[in-house]
Every structure is written in C-alpha cells, then in structure tokens.
Amino acid sequence: MTGSQHPVAQLKNLSVDYQGGDGWTRAVDDVSLDIASGEALGLAGESGSGKTTVAYSLMGERRGASRIAGGQVLFRGRDVFQLPRHELLALRGRSIGFVPQNPMASLTPSMRIGSQIGEMLTFHAVATPQGVAARVRELLEQVGIPRPAEAARRYPHELSGGQQQRVAIAIALACRPDLVILDEPTTGLDVTTQKRILELLAALKRETGVSMLYVSHDLASLSQICERVAVMQRGRLVEEADTAALFEQPRHDYTRRLIAAIPRIDTPPTNRIAPSSSVTGAGEPLLQVEDLAICYASRTLLGLGKYPPDSDSVKGVSFSVARGKTFALIGESGSGKSSIARAVAGLSRPRLGTIRFGGEPVAALAQRRPLQLRQKIQIIFQNPDSSLNPRKTVRSILARPLRMFGQLNAVEREARVVELLQAVRLDAAYADRRPHQLSGGERQRVAIARALAADPELIICDEILSALDVSVQASVLELLETLQRERGLTYLFISHDLAVVRWFAQEIGVLNRGAFCEIGDTETTLRAPSSPYTTQLLNAVPRIAANLPMVTPLERRL
Amino acid sequence: MAVSETSIGTWRAGLGRATRGLSASGRIGAAIILVYVAVALTGSLWAPYGAAAILTGSPFEGGSLKHLFGTDNLGRDVFSRVVLGTRSVLTMTFAATFLALAVGGLIGIVLGYLRNWVDELGMRIIDILISIPTLVLALLIISAIGNSLWLVVLTVAFLFAPRVARVARAATLNVATNDYVAAALARGESTLSICLREILPNIMGVMLVEFAIRCAFAIIFIGSLGFLGFGAPPPTPEWGLMINEARANATNSLWPVLAPAAVMALLVIAINLFADGLSRMIDHPGYRTTGAK
Numbered sequence: 115m116t117g118s119q120h121p122v123a124q125l126k127n128l129s130v131d132y133q134g135g136d137g138w139t140r141a142v143d144d145v146s147l148d149i150a151s152g153e154a155l156g157l158a159g160e161s162g163s164g165k166t167t168v169a170y171s172l173m174g175e176r177r178g179a180s181r182i183a184g185g186q187v188l189f190r191g192r193d194v195f196q197l198p199r200h201e202l203l204a205l206r207g208r209s210i211g212f213v214p215q216n217p218m219a220s221l222t223p224s225m226r227i228g229s230q231i232g233e234m235l236t237f238h239a240v241a242t243p244q245g246v247a248a249r250v251r252e253l254l255e256q257v258g259i260p261r262p263a264e265a266a267r268r269y270p271h272e273l274s275g276g277q278q279q280r281v282a283i284a285i286a287l288a289c290r291p292d293l294v295i296l297d298e299p300t301t302g303l304d305v306t307t308q309k310r311i312l313e314l315l316a317a318l319k320r321e322t323g324v325s326m327l328y329v330s331h332d333l334a335s336l337s338q339i340c341e342r343v344a345v346m347q348r349g350r351l352v353e354e355a356d357t358a359a360l361f362e363q364p365r366h367d368y369t370r371r372l373i374a375a376i377p378r379i380d381t382p383p384t385n386r387i388a389p390s391s392s393v394t395g396a397g398e399p400l401l402q403v404e405d406l407a408i409c410y411a412s413r414t415l416l417g418l419g420k421y422p423p424d425s426d427s428v429k430g431v432s433f434s435v436a437r438g439k440t441f442a443l444i445g446e447s448g449s450g451k452s453s454i455a456r457a458v459a460g461l462s463r464p465r466l467g468t469i470r471f472g473g474e475p476v477a478a479l480a481q482r483r484p485l486q487l488r489q490k491i492q493i494i495f496q497n498p499d500s501s502l503n504p505r506k507t508v509r510s511i512l513a514r515p516l517r518m519f520g521q522l523n524a525v526e527r528e529a530r531v532v533e534l535l536q537a538v539r540l541d542a543a544y545a546d547r548r549p550h551q552l553s554g555g556e557r558q559r560v561a562i563a564r565a566l567a568a569d570p571e572l573i574i575c576d577e578i579l580s581a582l583d584v585s586v587q588a589s590v591l592e593l594l595e596t597l598q599r600e601r602g603l604t605y606l607f608i609s610h611d612l613a614v615v616r617w618f619a620q621e622i623g624v625l626n627r628g629a630f631c632e633i634g635d636t637e638t639t640l641r642a643p644s645s646p647y648t649t650q651l652l653n654a655v656p657r658i659a660a661n662l663p664m665v666t667p668l669e670r671r672l
Numbered sequence: 673m674a675v676s677e678t679s680i681g682t683w684r685a686g687l688g689r690a691t692r693g694l695s696a697s698g699r700i701g702a703a704i705i706l707v708y709v710a711v712a713l714t715g716s717l718w719a720p721y722g723a724a725a726i727l728t729g730s731p732f733e734g735g736s737l738k739h740l741f742g743t744d745n746l747g748r749d750v751f752s753r754v755v756l757g758t759r760s761v762l763t764m765t766f767a768a769t770f771l772a773l774a775v776g777g778l779i780g781i782v783l784g785y786l787r788n789w790v791d792e793l794g795m796r797i798i799d800i801l802i803s804i805p806t807l808v809l810a811l812l813i814i815s816a817i818g819n820s821l822w823l824v825v826l827t828v829a830f831l832f833a834p835r836v837a838r839v840a841r842a843a844t845l846n847v848a849t850n851d852y853v854a855a856a857l858a859r860g861e862s863t864l865s866i867c868l869r870e871i872l873p874n875i876m877g878v879m880l881v882e883f884a885i886r887c888a889f890a891i892i893f894i895g896s897l898g899f900l901g902f903g904a905p906p907p908t909p910e911w912g913l914m915i916n917e918a919r920a921n922a923t924n925s926l927w928p929v930l931a932p933a934a935v936m937a938l939l940v941i942a943i944n945l946f947a948d949g950l951s952r953m954i955d956h957p958g959y960r961t962t963g964a965k
Contacts, residue, residue, distance in 0.1 A: 459858045480858045488860040501851035505873035514869075518859060564855070 121148040122293050122325045123172055127185035130167050130176075140183065142167050143349040149293065154319055154326040156340035156357070158333055158372060160583040161554070164349040169295050169329045173210050174202045190292070208238040211286030211294040211324075215301055217278035221270040227281045228254075228266025234288040253284040256321075258314055275447075276307035280314065287318065293325045300335060304446045304610055306654040312338050331583055333372055337361065345369050372584070399473075400437040400604050401458065401572055405430045406467035408453045408628075426465065428453050429628040435572070435621075440598070440605040442615040442636065444651065445625035451608045452496075453628075455576040458606060459493040471572070489519040492565035496577035498557035502549040508535070508560050509545040515567040534563040538593060555586035562593065574606045579614060591618060612655055616640050624648050698949015704942035712759040721749040723756040723909040732925035742927030744918055750931045757909035757932070761939075764821060765890045768828035773883050776833035780840025781867045781875070785848050795841070798834040806831045807896065814902045824903055828893055832886055839882050843875040850874075877954035884947035888940045895936055911936050 125147045131138040142164040149155045159165045170177060171187050174194035187194045189205065197205065206212070214220040222230060231250045235241040241249045247266075254262035257280040270278055279299060286294050296315070300308040316339055319326060330336050336343055337357055344354040345368065353366040364370045408428040428450040435441040443451045456462045458469055460480030468475050471491065477483045495501035502511055512531045516522060522530060532542045538559040549557055558578060565573050575594070579587040591614060597603055609615050615622060616636055623633040624645065631645040643649045694702065721728045727747035728739070735742045741750035779798075783791040813827050847853070848871060856866045872879075897903040898912025906913060911932035918928030 456854075459854075461854050461858055480860050481862075483860065485860065488858070491858075493855070493858050495851040495855065497851065501855055503850075503852040503870055503874070505876075515859060518861075568859075 120151060122151050122190065123149045123327075124188040125168065125171070125185065126188065128168070128171060128187060129183040129185055130164070130171060131181050131183045132177075133179040133181075138181070138183075141180070141349050142171070144185070145346070145349075145351045146185075147344055147351070147354070149325050149327055151292070151325055152319075152323045153342065154328055154340040156333075156336035156343035157327060157329045157346065158331065158336055158343055159346035160331055160586075162348075163346040165329050165346050166297055168346070169297055169327060172293070172295060172327065173206050173212065175206075204238065207234055207291070208240070208289045209292050211289070211291040213279070213282050213286045213294065213296045213299045215298040217275070217282040218270065220282060221278060223270055226267055226269060227273070231266075231281070231285050231288055234285050238289050240289045249288070253288055254281075256287070256318070257281070257284045258310075259284075274307075275303055276311060279303065279307075279311055283311075283314070283318070287322065287324070290322070291324060293327065295327045295329070297329045298331070299328075301330070301332075305612075306446060306650065308335070309654045315339055333361075345372065397436050397438070399434040400471065401441075401606065402434040402468075402470040402473075403454070403458065404432050404468045404470070406432070406454060406457060406469070407465045408450070408457055408462065409465040410453075427628050428457075428464075430467070431623075431625070431628070431630060433623050433630070433633060435604055435606055437571070437604050438598070438602045439621065440607050440619040442607045442609060442619035442622045443625055444609065444612065444615055444622055446610065446651075448627075449625040450628040451625055452576055454625075455493065455574050455606065455608050459491060459574055460488070461493075485519065489568045490571040491574070492568050492570040492572070493574040493576060494558075494561050494565050494578045497581045498554060498561050499549070499581070501561050502557055502564075504549050506548065507545065508547055508549075508552075511549075511560060512545075512563055512567050515564060519568045530567070534567055537566060537597070538563045539589075553586075555582055555590065558582060558586075558590055559593070562590070562597075566597070570603070572604045572606065574608070576608045577610070579609065579611065587614070594618075612640065612652060624651070693953045695949040695952060697945045698953070701942040701945030701947075701949060704938065705946060708758060708762065708939055708942075711755055712762045715755040715758055719752040719755045721752040723748075723753050724907045725749070725752075728752075732921070733927075734925065735927060741931040742925060744914075744928040745921045745924070750914075750928050753909040753914060754911070754931055754935050757911050757914065758935075760821070760904065760908065761891065761894065761911055761936075764825050764828075764894050765887055768825045768894070769832065769883055769886045769890050771825070771829035772832035772836050772886060773879060775829065776836030777840045777872075777879055777882075778867070779833070780837035780842075781844045781871050782863065783837065784841035784844030785853075785863065785867055785871060787845075787848070791841075794837075798837055801834040802838070806893070810893075810897060811900070811902055814897070819902065819905065821904055824894060824897055828890055831893075832890065836882055836886065839878065840875065843878040844871055847871050847874045881947055881951040881954060884943055884950055888943040888947065891936060891940055891943070 125145055128142055128145045129140060130142040132141045133139075145164075145168060147155065147157075147168070157165045157168060167177065167180070171182075172189065172194070174187070174197060176182065176195075182195060189209065194202065194205065221227065228247070228250050231253055232246045235246050235249055236243070250266050251262040254265055259265045259277060259280055265273075265277075270281070273281065283299070299315075300311050303311065312335055315326070315328075318324070319339070326339065328336055328339055333343070340357055342355065343357050343360050345352050345360075345366065347368045353360065353364065353369045355365070360369065361373060364373055406428055407426050407430050409426045427448075431450070431454060433441065443454060445451050453462070457464045457478075460476075460478065460483055463478040469478075470476065471487060476487055480488055509528075509531055512534055513527055516527050516530055520527075520530075531545055535542055535544055540556060540559055540563070544552070544556070544560075549560070552560065558581070561578075579590060582590060594605065595618065598605065605619075607615065607619055619636050621634065622636045622639050623630050624639070624643075624647065625631070626645075626647045631647045632639055632643060639648065640652065643652065725748060728749045729743045729747055731743060731745050731747045733739050733743040733747075739749050739751060741754060744750055744753075779794065783794045810827050810831060813830075814823060817823055853866060853870050856870050861869070894903060895912035895915075898910045898914075899916045901913070901916065903912055904910040906917065914932040915929055918925075918932075922929050
C-alpha cells in the first residue's frame with residue numbers, strides 16, 4: 115500500500131494474555147498490523163475476538179489482569195510499552211485520539227461539554243487559554259453540532275446519543291492527533307444516527323488526513339470508511355486485505371461467514387417457509403390493540419391531577435396480530451415500540467385503550483391478569499444481561515415458570531428443564547451454570563427457554579437481537595422461526611433492523627413518535643413505502659459501499 | 673485418620689474460597705473476630721475464676737500471671753470477667769444487628785421496589801426516626817419500659833432498622849430496574865416474592881457489609897448503654913458496665929477500666945477492618961488478582 119513504508123503505528127507479533135480462573139489464557143495471538151499515514155484500517159471480529167485488546171494496546175494500555183506475552187507495539191517507531199509514563203500520557207490524547215463505544219459512559223455527566231473538550235486542549239497545552247474557547251467552537255462545528263457556542267454550555271445528558279458521540283469524536287480530534295482509535299463508535303446508535311456518524315467520520319478523514327483504526331463487528335460500516343480491513347477470530351488475525359478485495363474474494367471461511375451475516379435489505383426475501391397453518395384458528399386475530407395511548411409523564415400532586423396535554427409517548431395506536439403469524443413494530447429509539455411491548459406484557463398501565471387477547475379484553479397490569487393469561491403472553495427482553503437474575507442458576511430460572519404455570523412434580527420439572535434447553539439448542543449441562551458463565555447468545559437462548567417454559571401462545575420479542583453479534587443473531591432468529599413452525603407461536607416482534615423484519619415478519623407497523631405512519635403487509639410496505647419516514651428508515655440501513663459487488667442473499671445467514 | 677485429613681482439606685479449600693480476594697487487613701479482622709467468637713463459646717470452660725467470685729486476690733492488684741488483667745475493687749479477676757462478658761456482648765450485638773437487618777432490610781427492599789406513595793410515606797417516617805438522637809431515644813425507651821437484656825436488643829434493633837432500610841432501599845433502586853424483575857412481574861409474582869427471590873440475592877453483598885458495620889456500631893452502643901447503667905444489671909460482666917463500675921476507683925487501679933475498654937476497642941477495630949475488606953471485595957471482585965503482575 116502507498117505509505118506503508120512509513121506506518122504511523124505497527125503491531126509486531128503482539129500476543130496478550132489474560133488471567134482467567136486458573137492460569138493465563140491467550141487473548142491476542144501473534145498479531146501483526148501496520149497503519150499507514152492517512153489510512154483507515156478496519157478491525158473486524160465478534161466480541162471476544164481480541165479486537166478491543168488490540169485497539170487498547172496501541173495506546174500503551176494493558177487492561178486489568180493482562181500481560182504482554184510477546185511482540186511490540188510501535189507508534190512512530192517507538193515501543194509504547196517502553197515509554198516513560200509522562201511520554202505515554204502525552205501520547206494518549208495528543209498523538210492518539212480515542213472514541214469509545216458508549217459516549218454516555220465516557221463523558222463526565224456533571225461537566226459542560228465545552229469544558230470537557232477544552233480540558234483536552236489545556237492538558238496537552240496545544241492552545242493558549244484565550245484560544246481554547248475558539249478551538250472548542252471550531253471542533254464542535256467540525257463534528258456537525260449546530261450552534262456550537264450554545265452547545266458548548268450544555269451537559270452531556272442534554273444531548274442525543276448521536277450528538278454525544280459527536281462530542282466524543284471532537285474530544286478525540288481536539289489535539290489534531292496522528293491516529294484516532296474508534297471502538298465500535300456506532301454500535302449503540304440507531305440506524306439513521308449511525309449513518310450520519312459514518313458520513314461525518316468519512317468527511318473528517320478527508321479533511322484532516324488523520325489515520326484511523328476502526329474497530330467494529332459490523333463489516334458494512336467498516337466498508338464505508340476503511341481502505342483495508344483486518345479480520346480477527348479468537349485472538350488471531352485470520353485475514354487482512356483491501357476492502358474491495360475482501361468483499362470480492364474473502365479467503366478465510368470466517369470472513370465469508372461475517373460477510374454473509376450482513377443484513378441485506380436490498381435483496382428481496384425468497385420463500386421463507388410459511389408459518390404452519392395447521393394450528394387451530396390460524397389467521398384469527400390473537401392480539402388486538404385498540405387506541406392504545408401511553409404516558410410516562412407524572413400526573414400532578416399525588417397522581418390526582420390530569421396528565422399534561424401532549425405528553426403521550428404512544429398516541430392512539432391500533433393493530434392486530436393474527437395467530438401463528440409475526441407482527442413487527444419498527445421505528446427509531448424513542449418511537450414508542452418498547453412502551454407498547456410493556457403495555458401488552460402488563461408491565462405498565464396505558465393511559466387509554468384496550469388490549470384484547472383471543473377476543474377478550476385483558477386487565478392492564480400483569481398482577482391483575484388471571485394465571486392462564488399470564489401464561490399465554492410471554493416477553494423476551496432486549497438485553498439478556500439484565501433479564502436473567504445473575505444469582506440464579508439456569509435451572510432455577512427455568513424451573514420458576516414451570517412451577518408457577520405447570521403441575522409437574524420435581525422429577526418431571528427436571529426433565530422439562532432439559533427439554534427446554536434442548537429446544538433452544540443448549541446442552542443439558544448448562545442447567546447448573548449461572549448467567550455470567552454464558553455468552554450473550556447463550557443467555558438470550560436461556561431467556562427464550564424461560565418464555566417457552568410457560569408454554570405461551572404469544573411471545574413479545576423486544577429488540578431481542580440488538581445486543582447480540584450478527585452471526586449469533588442469525589442462529590437466534592432461526593430458532594424463533596423453527597419454534598413458530600413447530601408450535602404455532604405468535605410473535606410481536608420489535609426491532610429496528612429492517613432486513614431481519616423483512617425476512618421474519620408477515621406484517622409490519624412503522625412507528626414514528628408514538629404513532630403509526632404506515633402499517634400493513636411487510637413486502638408491500640417495504641417495496642413501495644407510502645410514508646417518507648419509512649423511506650428514510652430504509653435508506654439509512656447500513657449497506658456495503660456501493661462499488662462493492664455482493665450477491666449473498668440474506669437467507670444465507672440462516 | 674484419612675477421613676479427617678480430607679475433611680480438613682476440604683475445610684481449608686472452603687476457607688480459601690471464602691477469603692480469596694479479601695485484603696490482608698480484612699483477613700486480620702476476620703481472624704480477630706473468630707478469636708472473640710471462640711472465646712465467647714468456650715470461655716466459661718476455661719476462665720480462671722467465676723464472673724461474680726469476689727476476693728480472688730486482694731483488691732486493685734496489677735496484672736500478674738495469677739490475674740492477667742489484675743483485680744477490681746472487690747478483688748474480682750478482671751480477665752475472667754472480660755472473658756465471660758464476651759458471650760453476652762456478642763450475643764446481644766449479633767441478635768440486635770440481625771434483627772435490624774431483617775426488619776430494616778425487608779422494609780428498604782419493598783420501598784425501593786415499590787417506589788410509589790408508600791415509598792414516599794415510608795421514607796419520610798424513616799427520616800423522622802433517623803433524625804432523633806439514638807442515645808436519647810434509647811434511654812427514653814428503656815427508662816419507660818424497663819431494664820432487661822432483651823429490651824436492649826430490641827431497642828438497638830429498632831434504632832438501627834431505619835438506617836439499614838435506607839441502605840437496602842438505595843441498593844434496591846439499582847437492582848429493581850433490571851429486566852429480570854420485569855420478567856417476574858410479567859409472570860405475576862407477588863411483591864414479596866419479587867423482593868425476596870429476585871432482589872435480595874442481588875443486594876446480599878451490600879447487606880453483608882452493612883451487617884458488619886452495624887455490628888461495630890452496636891457493640892459501642894450497647895457498651896454505652898451499659899456504661900450509663902441502662903444495660904445489664906450488676907454484677908453481670910458486661911464491658912460497658914465494668915468500665916462504669918471501675919471508673920470511680922480509677923485512681924487506685926487503671927486495669928479494671930482499661931482492660932474491658934481495650935477489648936471492646938479491639939473488637940470494633942477488627943470488625944471495621946473486616947467490613948472494609950468485605951466491601952472492597954464485593955465492589956471489586958478480583959481486586960487482588962488485578963493488582964498481581
């Protein structure tokens with residue numbers, strides 16, 4: 115590559131070990147990489163592949179309980195792990211900028227963002243005290259924050275997630291570094307915001323000529339920014355190639371799997387096996403939601419007054435879900451999707467509206483609903499880290515609904531736990547583990563098994579894929595699909611991933627600010643959207659840069 | 673023989689698991705507490721003299737092999753009295769703290785989980801209870817109702833419970849927003865069942881630390897009550913009471929004042945060390961391994 119004679123940063127046969135329960139385990143194994151001046155290098159791989167460890171090592175940072183087992187990390191020819199402490203501190207921030215995954219966690223909540231950017235300038239003494247304010251405004255303008263002078267006086271919580279990430283980028287760029295390390299910078303953002311951040315990064319790279327190391331599990335995002343992509347799997351570098359070459363001719367099997375796992379909204383779905391129609395009453399509406407309005411604003415004193423006007427986060431939404439089918443709710447974060455899910459599950463009391471299940475109106479709160487109804491409606495949450503009690507074993511997590519809803523004795527329950535684990539493709543030995551001993555995908559399978567334990571008719575899936583890696587998403591989705599075919603389950607499927615929804619759901623409702631802007635058959639709706647908002651959502655789906663040929667259909671991932 | 677060796681082995685492994693991650697000072701604290709517990713359990717078997725035995729030597733003797741901590745104005749052996757007093761001090765302390773934790777913890781968890789007007793009302797009542805000076809309230813209760821060991825225990829528990837409730841509520845607020853609580857709610861679990869099954873196991877660490885800290889407070893508090901004559905009646909070998917009785921004769925001999933005071937102080941320090949180590953271990957699991965190169 116041009117300029118690779120003078121790389122900004124170099125990893126030479128780097129190996130890093132982490133201390134595990136017993137002894138050291140290798141997290142990064144003999145990795146060599148060059149980042150040329152002005153180049154953006156993508157580092158792909160799933161969680162646990164060692165990509166974040168590599169990114170941190172470039173800043174001379176060893177995370178807790180780890181050691182460098184071999185190799186060197188060179189920045190401008192000098193080994194960062196040999197640098198004296200004051201030089202290392204000068205290196206970080208001054209020569210290497212860092213954009214973390216979660217801006218909300220990395221910005222100080224009690225400090226105005228202008229001061230947080232300015233702190234960087236004064237700490238590294240790159241601006242005179244008088245020049246700081248001007249440079250802060252310039253940076254905020256550069257990262258596309260409107261009215262910079264005013265924005266500098268705001269606190270992080272007053273900004274949206276996308277704007278917070280822009281501020282984090284401004285901090286990283288403050289000292290005009292040679293290299294910026296981006297650690298999954300768009301993972302927590304919804305698609306439209308993600309698209310804008312990617313555009314910003316591409317523009318900044320053009321304007322400033324800064325080198326980038328872009329760490330992500332999302333090859334589609336990488337393809338839009340990076341000239342070269344390196345792929346890591348289980349600590350090893352399995353492939354490194356120019357972006358175009360990587361997509362055209364992935365050499366390693368793992369790369370092919372990652373590429374195949376990219377959601378492809380532009381390919382029309384081929385025949386997904388239709389849900390079983392042999393279920394009794396298939397096609398009849400199982401769940402009907404009428405004029406649902408949800409308000410989180412608190413009423414005045416002691417809850418006696420009226421709700422403030424215009425404060426509904428869901429504004430009169432009606433839809434129905436047919437038995438044995440999947441209805442998808444689509445929308446950006448804050449559109450009210452999850453509020454609807456929680457109301458249907460009986461976790462919050464809607465302000466207005468009726469929810470009917472099997473034709474009968476149901477009580478608002480789960481505690482008021484009869485046992486059989488609670489059994490028939492189950493919910494799976496977005497984040498399996500939070501939806502499984504960390505102090506319980508998988509067995510006791512699964513046994514609880516069995517005990518509540520079933521009449522099994524202890525022996526039968528134990529057998530049923532094993533059956534449930536098998537149903538979600540987990541080994542029976544998992545029964546004795548606790549959630550922290552499972553991977554994210556395995557935890558979500560346990561959460562699915564817990565929903566199945568009740569033997570439900572309707573399962574509410576609230577963004578259940580978004581916390582999972584792409585290839586894990588595929589297998590969880592496949593599992594849901596099989597379960598629907600075998601048991602005639604009905605899904606209320608909440609997602610922001612249009613590609614998944616297009617494949618998985620028969621009907622779709624597009625939510626914007628708490629109201630449907632479009633509702634109907636999935637294929638028709640997505641092929642010819644009648645609402646500009648749907649079109650906007652469709653356009654924002656990350657795809658592989660246009661000049662790269664790609665023929666892998668979405669179904670390949672399943 | 674072989675059996676006992678294996679059982680010692682597994683016992684050691686268990687101890688190793690329990691103390692792994694506990695800081696050195698935390699281990700020292702734990703060791704001292706264990707010695708106190710051992711003394712409390714076995715003291716009556718080996719204490720050289722009875723607690724009420726007078727004229728075991730001449731009054732106001734200094735420390736010697738015969739009387740390790742000397743003798744008091746009635747010639748009672750201070751060492752024996754300190755040893756024999758351990759049991760009642762530890763029993764009362766643990767009983768009062770345990771009661772406070774059980775009642776206050778449950779109230780705190782329920783309030784923190786509900787977070788509605790019940791919580792609002794409950795917290796204001798707790799604020800009021802906390803704002804009353806503890807010693808004054810304790811003296812009021814005891815002088816109004818009577819003077820017995822169990823009343824002291826109940827009083828201390830009553831005074832500590834609102835403070836524990838606050839800690840438990842704060843810990844619950846972090847846990848109650850988790851989706852496993854929502855999952856239990858959607859399943860239709862009762863409030864009590866959610867609090868005990870889903871929330872309590874997750875704040876157990878905080879409650880353990882709270883227990884240790886409250887124990888230290890309780891020892892001083894019970895000692896203070898004894899000192900003021902509102903605890904056990906004489907001639908019970910209660911440390912606070914012993915200090916009070918010996919106070920008048922401090923010019924004759926300091927041993928009867930200093931010995932119970934030092935023993936009480938050492939126990940409180942040990943509990944604080946242990947509580948500190950415990951909270952660090954719970955806040956930073958693997959704290960010690962991280963420091964290792």
